[in-house]
Every structure is written in structure tokens, then in C-alpha cells.
Amino acid sequence: MGLTISRAVQWSSDGDQLENSPLNNDILTEILLFTEGFEDRHPQEASIPFCEPLQWNTSLEAADFTGESAVSLECDDKGRPLLQLSPPAITVHSFYHLSNLLKLSKDKKMKEVWACLEGELLCMHSLLYYCFWLLSCIFVVCVLLPREGRLSPAAVNTEVDLLKRENRVLKSVHYTSDYVFSNGCRSPPWRQMEGEICSLIIETCDTEPTLFITCNTSGVFLNEVRKLSRCFFSIYFNAASKGSTRSQLRNKGLVKRNYCISHFQKNKCIYSTFNHKCSSCSSSAIKSPGGADDFSESSSEDEEDEEKPERRAEIPTDLPSEYWQIQKLVKYLKGANQTATVIVLCTLRDFNLVQETCQLAIRDVGGLEVLINLLDTDDIRCNIGSLKILREISCNSLIRQTIADLGGLQTMVSILDTPVKELKCLAAETIANVAKFRRARRTVRQYGGIKRLVELLDCLPDSVSLSAEQERDADVARCGALALWSCSKSTRNKESIRQAGGIPLLARLLKSSQKNMLIPVVGTLQECASEKSYRIAIQTEGMIEDLVKNLSCDNQELQMHCASAIFKCAEDKHTRDLVRQYDGLKPLVMLLNKAENKQLLAATTGAIWKCSISLENVAKFQEYRALEILVGLLKDQPEEVLVNVVGALGECAQISENLATIRKSGGIQPLVKLLSGTNQALLVNVTKAVGACATDPENMPIIDRLDGVRLLWSLLKNPSPDVQASAAWAICPCIENAKDAGEMVRSFVGGLELIVNLLKSQNKDVLASVCAAIAKIAKDVENLAVISDHGVVPMLANLTNTVDDKLRRYLAEAIACCCMWGSNCVSFGEAGAVAPLVHYLHSKDPLVHQATARALFELSKDPNNCITMHENGVVKLLLIMIGSTDAILQEAAASCVANIRCLALANDKAKNG
Numbered sequence: 001m002g003l004t005i006s007r008a009v010q011w012s013s014d015g016d017q018l019e020n021s022p023l024n025n026d027i028l029t030e031i032l033l034f035t036e037g038f039e040d041r042h043p044q045e046a047s048i049p050f051c052e053p054l055q056w057n058t059s060l061e062a063a064d065f066t067g068e069s070a071v072s073l074e075c076d077d078k079g080r081p082l083l084q085l086s087p088p089a090i091t092v093h094s095f096y097h098l099s100n101l102l103k104l105s106k107d108k109k110m111k112e113v114w115a116c117l118e119g120e121l122l123c124m125h126s127l128l129y130y131c132f133w134l135l136s137c138i139f140v141v142c143v144l145l146p147r148e149g150r151l152s153p154a155a156v157n158t159e160v161d162l163l164k165r166e167n168r169v170l171k172s173v174h175y176t177s178d179y180v181f182s183n184g185c186r187s188p189p190w191r192q193m194e195g196e197i198c199s200l201i202i203e204t205c206d207t208e209p210t211l212f213i214t215c216n217t218s219g220v221f222l223n224e225v226r227k228l229s230r231c232f233f234s235i236y237f238n239a240a241s242k243g244s245t246r247s248q249l250r251n252k253g254l255v256k257r258n259y260c261i262s263h264f265q266k267n268k269c270i271y272s273t274f275n276h277k278c279s280s281c282s283s284s285a286i287k288s289p290g291g292a293d294d295f296s297e298s299s300s301e302d303e304e305d306e307e308k309p310e311r312r313a314e315i316p317t318d319l320p321s322e323y324w325q326i327q328k329l330v331k332y333l334k335g336a337n338q339t340a341t342v343i344v345l346c347t348l349r350d351f352n353l354v355q356e357t358c359q360l361a362i363r364d365v366g367g368l369e370v371l372i373n374l375l376d377t378d379d380i381r382c383n384i385g386s387l388k389i390l391r392e393i394s395c396n397s398l399i400r401q402t403i404a405d406l407g408g409l410q411t412m413v414s415i416l417d418t419p420v421k422e423l424k425c426l427a428a429e430t431i432a433n434v435a436k437f438r439r440a441r442r443t444v445r446q447y448g449g450i451k452r453l454v455e456l457l458d459c460l461p462d463s464v465s466l467s468a469e470q471e472r473d474a475d476v477a478r479c480g481a482l483a484l485w486s487c488s489k490s491t492r493n494k495e496s497i498r499q500a501g502g503i504p505l506l507a508r509l510l511k512s513s514q515k516n517m518l519i520p521v522v523g524t525l526q527e528c529a530s531e532k533s534y535r536i537a538i539q540t541e542g543m544i545e546d547l548v549k550n551l552s553c554d555n556q557e558l559q560m561h562c563a564s565a566i567f568k569c570a571e572d573k574h575t576r577d578l579v580r581q582y583d584g585l586k587p588l589v590m591l592l593n594k595a596e597n598k599q600l601l602a603a604t605t606g607a608i609w610k611c612s613i614s615l616e617n618v619a620k621f622q623e624y625r626a627l628e629i630l631v632g633l634l635k636d637q638p639e640e641v642l643v644n645v646v647g648a649l650g651e652c653a654q655i656s657e658n659l660a661t662i663r664k665s666g667g668i669q670p671l672v673k674l675l676s677g678t679n680q681a682l683l684v685n686v687t688k689a690v691g692a693c694a695t696d697p698e699n700m701p702i703i704d705r706l707d708g709v710r711l712l713w714s715l716l717k718n719p720s721p722d723v724q725a726s727a728a729w730a731i732c733p734c735i736e737n738a739k740d741a742g743e744m745v746r747s748f749v750g751g752l753e754l755i756v757n758l759l760k761s762q763n764k765d766v767l768a769s770v771c772a773a774i775a776k777i778a779k780d781v782e783n784l785a786v787i788s789d790h791g792v793v794p795m796l797a798n799l800t801n802t803v804d805d806k807l808r809r810y811l812a813e814a815i816a817c818c819c820m821w822g823s824n825c826v827s828f829g830e831a832g833a834v835a836p837l838v839h840y841l842h843s844k845d846p847l848v849h850q851a852t853a854r855a856l857f858e859l860s861k862d863p864n865n866c867i868t869m870h871e872n873g874v875v876k877l878l879l880i881m882i883g884s885t886d887a888i889l890q891e892a893a894a895s896c897v898a899n900i901r902c903l904a905l906a907n908d909k910a911k912n913g
Contacts, residue, residue, distance in 0.1 A: 028110065028113050028114060029110075031113060032102065032109060032110065032113050035095070035098055035102060035113075036099055036102050037099075038095045038098075038099055039095060039096050039099040039100075042095075046094065046095040046096040046099065047094060047095075047096050048094060048095075049076050049082070049093050049094050050093055053080075053091045053092060054091070054092045054093075054098065055089060055090070055091050055092075056089075056090060056112075056115045056116045057088045057089060057090075057115060058085070058087070058088060058089070058090040058112060058115060059088070059111065059115075060085065060087070060090065060104075060108070060112065061085075061087060064104065064108065076093060081093075082094055082096075082097050083097040083100075083101065150218065151216065151217050151218075151219070151220070152197075152217070153183065153184030153185050153197050153198070154184060156197050156198060156215045157184065160173060160175075160200065163202075170202060170203065170204055171203040171204065172201075172202070172203045173200060173201075173202050173203075174200070174201055175198055175200060175201075176198075176199040176200070176201060177198070177199070184197075185198060186198035186199070187199065189319065190319065190323065190327075190360075190361075190364055191364070194216070195216045195217040195218055196214060196215070196216050197215045197216060197217065198214075198215050199213065199214050199215070199223075200212075200213040200215065201213075319357065320357060322351055322352070322355075322357065323357050323358070323361045324361075326348065326351060326358055326361040326362060326365075326367075327361050327364070327365045329344050329347060329348055330348075330361075330362055330365045330366070330367035330370065331365060332344055333345070333348075333367070333370055334366075334370055338379050338381075338382065341374070341379075341382055341385075342381045342382060342385055345374075345382070345385030345388075345389065346385065348362075348389055349385070349388060349389060349392075353389060353392035353393050354392060354395065356396060358393075359393040359396045359399055360396075360398070362389070362393060363398070363399060363402060368390075368399070368402050368403060368406060368408075369406060371386045371389060371390055372390075372403065372406050372408040374386040375387065375408070375411045375412070375415065376411060380420060383415070383423055384422060384423060384426060387412075387415075387423065387426035387427060387430055388426060390403065390408070390430050391426055391429050391430045391433065394430055394433035394434050395433055397436070397437075400433060400437070400440065401437070401440075403434050404434060404437075404439060404440045404443060408434070409431065409435075409440060409444055409447070409449070410443065410447050412427040412430055412431050412434075412449075413427075413431070413444060413447045413448060413449040413452060414447075415427040416428065416449065416452040416453065416455075416456065417452065421472045421473070421475070421476050422472075424456060424476050424479070424480075425475055425476055425479040426479075428453060428456060428476070428479035428480050428482060428483040429479050429482060429483070431444060431449065431453070431483040431486070431487075432479070432482040432483040432485065432486045433486075435483065435486040435487050436486060438490065441487050441489065441490045442490065442492075444483075444487055445487070445490070445492060445493050445496055449483075449487070450484075450487060450493055450496040450497055450500055451496070451500045453480045453483050453484050454480070454484070454497060454500040454501060454502040454505065455480075455500075456476050456477055456479065456480025457477050457480050457481060457484075457502065457505040457506065457509060458477070458505055459473040459474055459476065459477045460508075474514070474517065477509060478514075478516060478517045478520060481506070481509065481517070481520035481521045481523075481524055482520040484502065484520070484524045485520045485523040485524045485527065488524050488527040488528050489527060491531070494527070494528045494530075494531050494534065495531075497524075497528065498528075498533060498534065498537075503534070503537045503541060504541060506521055506524060506525055506543075507541040507542065507543050509521045510525070510543055510546045510547075511546060515553070515555050515558055518550060518558055519555070519557055519558050519561065522547070522550070522558060522561040522562055522565060523561050525538065525543070525547075525561075525565050526561050526562075526564040526565035526567075526568060529565050529568035529569050530568055535568065535569045535571065535572055535575070536572075538565070538569050538575075539569070539572070539574060539578065544566075544569070544575060544578040544579060544582060544584075545578070545582045547562045547565050547566055547584075548562075548566075548579060548582040548583070548584035548587070549582075550562045551563065551584060551587035551588065551591065552587050556594065556597055556600050559591060559600060559604075560599050560600040560603045560604075561603070563588065563591065563600070563603035563604045563606070563607045564603040564606070564607075566579060566584070566588075566607040566610075566611070567603055567606035567607040567609075567610055567644075570607060570610035570611050570613075571610060573613075573614060576610070576611050576613060576614045577614065577616070579607075579611055579617075580611070580614075580616060580617055580620060584611075585611060585617060585620045585621065585624065586620075586624055588604055588607050588608050588611070589608070589621065589624040589625075589626045589629065591604040592604060592605070592608075592626070592629045592630070592633070593629075595633065598637075598638055598640075598641065601633075601637075601641050602638070602640045602641050605630070605633070605641055605648060606644040608626065608630070608644070609644045609645075609647040609648040609651065612648050612651035612652050613651050615654060615655065618652050618654060618655055618658070619655070621652060622652075622655070622657075622658065622661075626648075626652075627649070627652055627658055627661045627662060627665065628661065628665050630645050630648055630649055630652075631649070631662060631665040631666060631667035631670075632665075633645045634646070634667060634670035634671065635670055639677075639679045639682055642674065642679075642682055643679070643681045643682045643685055646671065646674065646682065646685040646686045647685040647688075647689075649662060649667065649671070649689045650685055650686075650688040650689035650692055653689060653692030653693060653695075654692070656695075656696070659692070659693055659695065659696035659699060660696065660698070662693060662699075663693070663696070663699050663702070668693060668702045668703060668706070669702075669706060671686055671689055671690050671693065672690060672703060672706040672707075672708040672711065673706075674686040675687065675690065675708060675711035675712065675715065676711060680718070680720045680722065680723055683715060683718065683720075683723045683726070684720075684722050684723055684726045687712060687715060687723070687726040687727045687729070687730045688726055688729070688730065690703060690708055690712065691712075691726075691729055691730025691731075691732070691733055691734070694708075694730065694733040694734045694737055695733045695737065696737075697737050700733075700734065700738055701739070703734065704734075704738060704744070708734075709731070709734045709738070709744060710748060712727050712730050712731050712734065713727070713731065713748050713751050713754070713755075715727035716728060716754055716755060716758060717754065721761065721763035721765070722765075724758065724763075724766050724769075725763065725765040725766045725769040726769075728758070728766065728769035728770050728772070728773045729769045729772065729773075731773045731776075732769075732772050732773050732776050735773070735776040735777060736776055741776075741779075741780065742780030742782060742783055745777060745780065745783055746782065746783060746786075752777070752783060752786050752787050752790060753790050755770055755773060755774065755777070755787075756774070756787050756791065756792050756795065757790075758770045759771075759774075759792070759795040759796065759798075760795070764802075764804050764806070764807050765806075767799060767811075768804075768806045768807045768809075768810045768811075769810075771796070771799075771807070771810035771813065771814040772810040772813065772814070774787065774792065774814045774817070774818070775810065775813040775814045775816070775817045778814070778817035778818050778820065779817060781820070781821065784817070784818065784820060784821045785821055787818075788818070788821050788822065792818060793818060793827045793828060793831060794827075794831050796811060796815055796818065796833070797831035797832060797833040798831075800815075800832075800833045800836035801836050805843055805844075805845045805848050808840050808843065808848050808851075808852070809845065809847050809848045809851045810851070812837060812840060812848070812851035812852045812854065812855040813851045813854070813855070815828060815833065815837070815855045815858075815859070816851065816854040816855040816857075816858045819855070819858035819859060819861070820858070825858060825859055825861055825862045825865070826862050826864070826865075828859060828865070829859065829862055829864050829865040829868060833859075834859055834865050834868040834869060834872075835868055835871075835872050837855055837859070838856070838869055838872040838873070838874045838877070839872075840852040841853075841874070841877040841878070841881070842877075846884075846886065846889070849881060849884075849886075849889055850886055850888050850889040850892070853878065853881060853888075853889050853892035853893045853896060854888070854892045856869060856874065856878075856892070856896045857892045857893075857895045857896040857899070860895075860896045860900060861899065863903050866899060866900045866903045867903075869896075869900060870900055870904075874896070874900070875897060875900060878893040878894075878896055878897050879893075879897065881893040882894050882897065
């Protein structure tokens with residue numbers, strides 16, 4: 001009988017009570033049997049306090065309790081009774097007290113289980129739900145247990161077939177491998193040697209986590225169940241007749257460790273959701289020295305940094321002899337004395353440890369635990385030998401995750417305090433390898449590793465001749481920089497590096513002439529340059545000059561990191577000026593010729609893009625003929641490169657003579673072609689570039705012939721507001737420079753309705769760009785009539801209360817142009833657009849003044865609007881602007897005042913007539 005909860009239990013018609021059905025009674029009986037015997041089967045776990053107590057309404061009284069089931073006087077560490085009866089409520093804090101509580105008559109205990117289940121399932125957030133989840137796990141694995149003897153492949157296959165039919169309880173059951181060996185096993189040969197038959201992935205109907213199960217001749221095991229904010233359990237089951245002990249299974253490699261399994265998100269003991277003292281450790285559950293906020297991590301890290309479920313491809317059956325030799329050595333290592341241990345470690349290093357087969361041979365036989373334990377010994381030779389092996393094999397993602405699981409990072413961080421410089425180097429290099437994923441980087445920070453690694457950087461990078469001791473110091477600094485480079489992918493770690501004083505030390509090391517030193521130093525800097533505080537520091541510490549200097553070195557990896565750092569830092573104008581002043585623009589252009597190195601090309605084009613935001617730099621790029629090279633890179637490049645190339649062309653197009661260069665170099669066609677892509681960053685840049693090219697009357701016919709305007713218009717439907725805004729900005733010069741713009745716009749079926757509807761957007765840049773486009777569209781009378789029918793007037797009027805000057809400018813321009821049709825001028829007044837426009841004249845932006853004066857002049861052609869303007873004090877403001885040196889503003893302000901004055905004179909004449 002399967003145990004199901006939540007979805008399987010049957011409720012009464014009103015949904016407030018459990019139905020008294022046979023199915024529910026069976027479920028309650030199973031829960032009762034499990035709970036009653038839990039204390040006997042798992043005495044240590046039974047005493048662990050729940051995260052949250054079980055609470056329900058009871059009919060019991062104090063007189064119902066006798067002997068062991070008496071109300072407990074025990075209290076938890078917060079002084080709360082672990083079993084408390086306050087009729088009609090009862091509160092229970094552990095399985096121990098829950099088991100004792102149920103030592104009642106059968107009728108009473110069933111009634112209590114019923115009441116508890118009914119109350120807890122209504123909230124679905126209590127610990128009881130987690131217990132039900134645990135029971136489901138137990139059901140799944142218990143079904144697989146043989147009735148007698150050892151498990152066989154045939155028996156497992158039979159039971160799995162039965163499980164697959166149990167669709168009331170299980171969503172799916174499937175093997176991790178479809179390949180079946182001649183003996184019926186599905187596990188790889190080196191696991192079959194330990195008795196492993198197969199592995200299963202099971203999804204149940206009532207639990208969210210997927211269950212990963214291993215079937216072995218000695219039993220069935222539930223592996224590595226992960227779930228945030230829930231209880232975590234590592235459960236194992238032994239065959240009934242054989243009864244292998246956990247330590248025996250662990251020695252066989254079937255169970256990883258029975259203590260301090262630290263891969264449950266917070267690097268704590270497996271019971272630390274309970275704050276329980278681990279039975280196999282001499283200390284309480286592991287606690288990090290950091291505060292609670294240390295457990296949060298940067299959200300900006302790449303998805304690839306996340307740990308993946310452990311799934312590797314099957315390794316062929318014809319394993320090399322090295323695999324078995326390594327396993328024999330590791331087994332010998334477990335019981336060897338110090339001298340023999342050193343010899344074995346040296347022998348292991350003779351193997352090709354970068355080969356995956358050799359790496360997994362060490363892991364599969366439990367060698368990682370041994371190597372990490374050797375780090376805790378007082379024998380420096382053992383420490384060094386172990387770290388040399390760990391350094392080599394930690395390039396494997398499975399290995400480094402296991403190292404983190406076993407607490408190896410914490411030990412390596414502590415080794416950084418040793419006076420032995422070789423040990424420091426090895427520990428830092430291994431940390432650099434392991435800290436490739438988020439959890440490992442977090443662990444390094446929480447255990448004080450960032451500060452220790454920064455301290456390793458404190459050495460003099462260069463002198464005329466280095467002594468042997470100085471060379472060792474330089475190597476320590478290099479290894480520290482390598483580890484910081486890996487750790488700096490975390491936002492919190494970047495801040496920790498800064499707070500530990502890492503920036504000036506990195507600046508000093510940046511002056512080194514040693515490339516093996518410079519690469520990790522610049523790598524760290526370019527990672528950290530994503531933070532504004534670092535970009536400022538890179539300026540103030542004088543590092544731009546060193547970065548520019550290394551652009552001309554003969555090492556492409558170093559060039560790439562320098563260009564990447566400039567790419568990030570050149571968001572700031574001062575940095576862009578410094579790059580030019582230190583003659584860094586020409587080396588960047590020269591690096592474009594190394595197009596075969598795509599990483600270097602991406603970094604270089606990114607640096608050129610950001611540097612070209614400054615017009616002074618664009619002039620230099622013209623001189624170095626960079627545009628022709630960039631146009632040549634518009635084809636057959638990764639999107640990362642294309643984003644940067646197009647961004648650079650868009651910025652260079654700020655200078656009108658470059659528009660002809662782009663056209664003559666054949667750049668218009670590939671740019672228009674990119675408008676049909678899907679990469680949003682690329683679309684934002686390419687729409688800007690096409691829009692810039694459209695400002696040239698000679699480019700516009702080419703864009704139109706290539707259907708570029710239609711492609712731009714279609715991007716108004718893109719879900720990204722950035723793409724919508726960039727497309728709308730690009731449409732403006734296209735309409736302005738097209739030969740028959742009105743007819744072209746009308747040819748886009750539904751195009752005018754689409755752009756008017758974008759006035760409902762919540763994005764201010766979208767609204768400003770659409771208003772700018774509407775101002776261009778409205779210059780054609782027929783198109784103005786169409787958008788008026790689509791309700792452009794009330795939509796524009798609804799936006800007039802904005803305080804954003806950019807939106808104010810283009811909104812006022814759109815209103816001025818839309819006043820030219822029919823009764824739109826009157827409609828704007830009736831929609832309440834006039835008074836807010838008057839307040840725009842208080843803005844400090846002269847472009848807002850000009851556009852607003854034009855709009856007020858058009859609106860002043862309606863007498864009622866003139867009255868509204870006068871009442872809101874427009875005359876005084878406009879009189880000041882009549883004296884402006886801006887001719888357009890001067891004329892619009894004077895014309896508006898004239899219309900108001902004419903209306904006033906007409907009123908006076910009517911009164912006096």
C-alpha cells in the first residue's frame with residue numbers, strides 16, 4: 001500500500017475536514033505505525049527538535065497521560081516545553097515526544113493522529129508535511145527491499161517494473177542509464193565491483209524534490225536529496241538478512257560519509273536544520289564565522305556556475321590499467337604510516353592526473369576523503385603531497401564539488417596562515433580551481449579566505465634582481481591572485497576584496513613584468529570592474545596606464561583581460577580620456593586583426609565600443625581606419641562580438657562623415673540584416689546604428705530598399721522595452737529622410753495603431769521615443785488623421801503630468817504636431833493637457849522650453865485654451881522667453897502671447913461695444 005498525502009487524502013465536501021474513508025484510514029494507520037516505532041528505530045534522530053512544532057486541537061486531558069507519555073518537563077534551548085498540553089491545544093516538538101504521546105488506547109491514538117493530520121494539512125507549511133515527504137521516500141525505497149537474501153539485478157528489474165505501474169503514487173520511474181551489461185547491471189564496471197546494480201530517478205506525486213536512488217546488492221539507498229528551506233535527510237537501508245553496517249558500506253564506497261555532509265546549501269551538518277549535535281562529530285553542526293547575510297550570494301553570476309546534479313557519461317568497460325593501479329594505491333594509502341604515505345603520494349603524482357579516468361579512480365575509491373584528511377596532519381610532506389594531487393584533479397567539476405562537500409575548502413583556507421610558502425601556494429592554487437562555482441566561493445568568504453588571500457598579494461612585484469626568497473614571495477602573490485580571480489565572480493567577494501585592501505595591492509602587482517603574475521591580477525581586476533567602486537579605484541590608482549601598456553604585449557590572454565577591463569571601465573568619460581591620452585586607441589585597433597581569437601576580439605571590440613562614446617576618440621578611430629575593419633566584422637562572428645561591433649559603429653556614426661564610410665564599406669546591408677535577429681542586446685545596438693545611418697539622405701534609399709524600415713517597425717512588438725524604444729528612435733530619422741514618408745508609413749498594415757498603443761507603456765524611454773516618432777508621423781496629414789482616429793489625443797494628454805524632462809520635450813513636440821488636424825486643438829484642452837504644459841516652462845532644460853512654447857502656440861489657437869494658459873500664469877513665463885537667443889523659442893513664445901493678447905482685446909471690445 002503506497003503512502004500518499006495532500007493530493008491523495010480525501011476531504012469532505014466543504015473542504016474543512018478529512019473524509020472518513022477507507023483510503024484515509026489506511027493512510028492514518030501507516031503514519032501511526034511509522035511514528036510509534038520511530039524512537040526505537042532512530043533514537044538519535046527522534047530527539048532532534050522540529051524546526052516548527054506540531055500543533056492541533058485535542059480532546060485529551062492531563063489524566064489521559066501516564067508513565068512515559070506524561071506531559072514533558074523538558075525544554076528546548078529557548079525554554080519552551082517540548083510537549084505541552086493546554087486544552088484544547090497540544091504542542092509537540094520532537095518525534096521522541098510524539099511517539100510517547102501515542103502510547104494511548106487505539107481509539108484515542110487514532111483520533112489524535114486524525115486531528116493532527118487534519119490541522120497540519122490545512123496549512124501545508126509545518127514540519128509534519130516534511131515528515132510525510134520523508135514517509136513517501138521511505139515507501140519508495142522500502143518497496144525495493146528484497147524479502148530475503150541479497151538484491152539481484154533480476155529482482156531489482158522486477159520491482160522497478162512494479163513501481164512504474166504505481167501511478168497513484170509515482171509520476172515517473174526511470175534508470176539513469178539505458179545500457180544493460182551482460183550480468184543485468186546498469187552501473188559502470190568500477191561501481192559493480194562494489195556491488196552496485198543501477199541508479200534510479202523517481203518523481204513522486206506528493207513531493208517536489210526528485211529522488212535519486214542507488215540499488216546495491218547490500219540494499220537500496222536514497223542519495224543527496226536537496227531542497228531549500230526544508231528538512232534534509234540522508235537515508236540508507238540495509239538488506240534484512242545481511243545487515244551491513246553503515247561503516248562497512250562507507251568503506252565499500254556505497255555511502256559517502258555519515259557526518260558533516262556539507263553540500264546542503266549552507267555548508268552545515270546534515271541535521272543542522274535542527275541545530276543538533278552530529279553523532280559522528282566531536283563538535284556541533286558546522287557554523288561559519290560569518291554573519292547571516294553571508295549566506296546570500298550575488299544574483300549576477302552566470303547560470304553555468306550553479307552546481308548540476310551529478311550525472312556523467314558511462315565510462316567504457318575496457319578501463320586502462322592505471323585506473324586499477326590508482327585504486328590499489330589509494331586503498332593502501334588509507335592504512336599507511338607517514339613515510340609510506342609520502343611514497344604513495346609521490347607515486348600517485350606519476351600518473352596523468354589531468355586524465356578523467358585517473359581523477360575518478362581516486363574519487364570512486366574514497367581517495368578524496370583521505371587526501372583532505374591528510375591536510376589536517378602535522379606532517380608537512382603529507383600536506384604538500386596531498387595538495388599537489390588535489391590541485392591537479394580539482395580541474396574536474398565533479399571532483400571540486402566533492403572537495404567542497406567534504407569540507408576541504410575550510411582546511412585549505414586555514415593552511416593560508418602557515419609560514420610554509422610552498423603550502424600557501426598550493427592551497428591558493430587549489431582554492432582557485434575549486435572556487436569555480438558559487439557555493440565554493442561563498443565558503444571561501446565565510447571562512448575568512450578572502451582576507452587571507454589578499455594578504456598573500458603583499459610583495460614587491462619587480463626589482464632589478466630577485467633573491468630566492470623574493471621569488472618565493474612573488475609566487476605566493478601570483479597564487480593568491482589566481483584564487484582571488486576565481487572568487488571575484490561573486491559580488492559579495494568583490495566587496496570583501498576591496499574592504500580587505502586588495503585594490504592598492506593589485507595596482508602594485510599590475511606593474512610587474514611577469515606575465516604569469518599579470519594574467520591573474522588583470523583577470524581579477526576585469527571581473528571586479530563591473531562594480532563602480534572598482535572602476536573609480538582603477539582610475540585613481542593609475543591602473544589605466546598599465547592596462548594600456550599591456551595591450552601591446554605578446555600574450556593574447558593578457559591582452560584580452562586588459563581589453564576587457566578597459567571595456568568595463570570606459571563607461572566613465574574620464575577613463576575614455578585616459579585611454580586616449582595614454583595612446584591606447586591604436587593598440588585596440590591593431591588587436592582587431594587577431595580575429596581568429598574570438599575571446600580577444602570580443603574584449604577588444606567592447607573596449608572600442610565604449611571608448612567611441614567620446615567624439616574625440618571617434619576622430620582617432622577615423623584616423624586609424626577602424627570603421628572599415630569594424631564593418632568587415634559584421635559577418636560570421638559570434639553574437640557577443642556583433643553586439644560590440646554594431647555598438648561601436650552606432651557611436652562612430654555620431655560624426656556625419658562616418659556615415660558615408662559605413663555605406664562605402666558595404667556596412668548598410670549587413671546592419672539591416674541583423675534587424676531580423678533575436679538577441680535583444682544586439683537589437684538595441686543595431687537599431688541605433690541603422691537609425692544613425694538613416695540620418696544620411698544617401699543611406700536612406702538603401703535602408704528602404706532592403707526593407708529596413710519595415711523591420712524596425714516590427715521590432716515595436718518586441719517584448720523588450722529597450723528594443724521598443726531603440727526601434728522607435730530609429731524610425732524617426734527614417735520618416736524624416738524617406739522620399740515619400742507618408743505613403744511608406746501607411747503601407748505598414750496596422751503600423752499606426754501599433755505605435756499609438758505604445759503610449760500605454762510604463763517605460764519612460766519607450767514613451768519618449770514613441771512621442772518623437774508620432775511627431776514625425778503627424779507631419780503627414782493623412783497619417784495624422786489615422787492616428788487621431790486611434791485616440792492619440794487623449795493618450796498624449798494622459799501623459800502630460802510627467803516630471804521627466806526627456807519625456808516632456810518629445811511629448812510637447814507630439815502635441816504641437818497633432819494640433820494640426822481637425823478639432824484636436826480643442827480636444828487637448830478638454831482632456832486637461834494645457835495647464836500641465838504651462839508648468840513645463842519651469843524646467844531647466846532649454847529644449848523642453850522650445851518644444852513647450854511650440855505646443856502652447858498651437859494650443860493658443862483655441863480661445864478656451866488661452867484662458868486656461870492665462871489663469872496658470874503663462875504670460876509672465878513667455879515674456880521672459882521672448883528675450884531668448886533661441887530663435888524658435890523666441891518666435892513660438894511671442895506668437896503664443898500674441899494669441900492670448902488678441903483674445904483679451906476681443907473680450908474688451910465686446911464688453912465696451
